[in-house]
Amino acid sequence: MRHPGINLGEHHGEAHDQAETLVFGFWVFLMSDLIIFGLMFAIYVTMANPVGMAGGPGPKDVFDLTSVFIQTMILLTSSLTFGIASLAMRHEQGRGRIALWLGVTLALGLGFLGFEARDFANMIGMGAGPSRSGFLSAFWGLVPLHGLHVSAGCIWIVVMLIQMRTFGMIPIVKTRLLRLGLFWHFLDLIWVGIFTIVFLAGISA
């Protein structure tokens, strides 16, 4: 194994060699990004209390657990579909197959964002925007930050679909897909944290 995560394998030649540095670098970047999320979690935890809520709505008043559960399922599935795309790339099952599963992943990503946007709009509607309290600020600092990452991931998928069409499966396209895969699974992981720490813990408290 040359780097953690899915490896392309020796039969990919140049792409496999390049992946060693590129994917390692991306892991390091993710580590740094993880710190950002970790700090946002820490801030959230310190503010999820009556002082931080400042008399405004708390978790039980604003979270729609059904919607959040749907989002979780969508996002977890999208990680699976991305995994299938990665395997299709590793086993050279053709551009069409890779593109198909990337397309499904993109659709799921957009679906997730759609549900999330709806929840956000509802929260604003009930006066639970970030200006209401420190607690809500922490929520709006953390969860939309994840959403922003997912949006970036979606744009990245679109860019990769275009590049797969124009350039074919050349080495740089493959290593980019490897990195995009890491990014996508990373966001899933963060979401699991959000689901647990923000939503489940918030509702059960």
Place this chain on the structure above:
Amino acid sequence: MTSDHTTTWLFGRLDLSSLPIWQAIQSPAISELIAGAAAMIVIAGAIAVIAFITWLRAWRSLWTDWLTSTDHKRIGIMYCVLALVMMTRGVIEAVLMRAQQADGLSGGFLTPEHFAELFSTHGTIMIFFVAMPLVAGVINYIMPLQIGARDMSFPVMNQISLGLTATGAVLVMSSLVFGKFSTGSWAAYPPYTGLAFNPGPGPDYWIWSVAIAGIGTTLSGINFAVTIYKERAPGMTLFRMPLFCWTVLCTSIIMIFAMPPLTVATLMLAADRYLDFHFFTNDLGGNMMNYVNLFWLFGHPEVYLLVLPAYGIISEVVATFSGKRLYGYTSLVYATMAIAVLSFCVWLHHFFTMGQSANVNIAFGIASMCIAVPTGVKVYDWMATMYRGRIRMTVPMIYVTGFFILFVIGGLTGVILANPTITYQVHNTLFLVAHFHNVIIPGVVFGLLAGIHYWFPKAFGFRLHEGWGRVSALLWIFGFSFAFLPLYVVGLMGMPRRSANFNDPAFEPLMLAALFGAALVLSALAALVIQIWVSVRDRDKLAAPLGDPWNGRTLEWATPSPPPHYNFAVLPQVKDRDDFAAAKANGRAFADTANYGDITMPKNTALGMIICAAATLLGMALVWYIWWLAMLSVLTIVVAFVARTFMLDTTYTIPADEISREHRAWLARVRAASPITRDRETDDVNQGLAVLELPETLKASR
């Protein structure tokens, strides 16, 4: 739309009254006049630079050889130039502050706001736009050469890092011409820097310059670490790396983990100011302690981020100018790692007085004191390296000697301050100011200046003038001592930091001494500029193109000066720690080879400059609420970035025979030259080829 609406739409909240020059014309008091003059100097300076480049007809070469270059060596030099320009401003501001406080008994000549603006810009500039770019610059230039690499792992990202750092610097400079910088110190604590207390553009300047430059630094950290892990030459195991590279590795790990807290803190402060969030406000559940924790979670590792590379430089300089292998290499490596880890465990000592329990304070106090242990190990290792060495008191060694004596004092006062009960007495006094300047100037600044003098001949092919260098180094050492040692006393006497004036006459003599010291430091800077000027003028006499003027020990000296774009004609096969010294000792240095190969190098790109320009406009737009420009700049950055991913033709190949021709020409010059002994190191005869001297020759014959 009325014309009023149009101007607000176009220019946001920027209008005539935000220009200091205009204010100086309106109400010409001394403070305003100084601000107006500073704005004029910035404008005049910019015009002078533009005129000078035009006069040299250097625009094309500036663009193709420098700004669009992805060569780590050029990027490194640009970082250093940026830092030296910013240092000039930082030191001038320091002298102004010293002058104000020297006159502080009678109130001084600056308004308190102006004084606050001065310490805020001075602190911000010195940390983010002097120390950081100097560190990044020296690392960029030297580290790939020392590990036997052709470039960084991500050369384009390297260029972007430089662009983002430059953006931050440009924003701080712009604040002299448009509006005013923050008065909230370099740490910018809310709620003071929040919208409720500070609605003006000042804190926004601080936020965006620091946030944007900070992202650049994070990217640098990733780049340095990956380069060290992945680009080492064959045989260069981690424990054969020069010590400088070890310190760079630890510094880059600190960059990767400690810059995110700064990014988070600045962006949260921005959310409070721009989007009515309540992270740190007084009302509605905000909690400013979160900011303080985040800021120092960055801030403390930051100081080790700065000083570790300086330790690395000192290790190299001491070994080379003592003609000995570094004593206790392994212990130095582990000490470096220990410091890097501990640096994340002590942030709370910056706010012992802010209300946590005594037990928490004690835990962090003890952790802070622990850092003295690995640091002490290092100092003893360096002294043991010098013991019975062939010591030459060249300029880098003068700086290092200054470092030894003064830095130890700074470290000791650090241990004193790590004691919470003492901190309660001296918190926020000039004792603290004395302490941190005492570690930052003799530690970081002297270390980096030593490094610059040491590696300058590598980068430019000629040595820096020795005489002026000595003058400058001594002025720095004495200037520092006069400027800061009195502050310990005045701090113990109770003078608070950041005060524009005072009313205890006992402070005055010490403040006058400090002003004298600051004047010496200013002369040291002037001597440095003269030194560079004289050296460039006499570059033919000072030339050392063969590459090894100091009888160096590590791989960077095994190349011609300046090294070619691709660094090494053939990647070195490393067999030893201090490989070049070993190679010279057993005769495998300067060997010719039959197997030259083609070398693929990254092409130039304008991406870094595009992102720099767009990020600068973005920063200005956000500071002044010019929303259309902000959106346009973000769009430009995204489009430029995505467009770049569609370019496939990003490298070019240098054919093997061109490489062998260049390399053999250099080898021929080496063979023809007569090597010199260490006695004549600083003479004109030093062409960069060294006679083998003790103890290397001894070791080889053994």
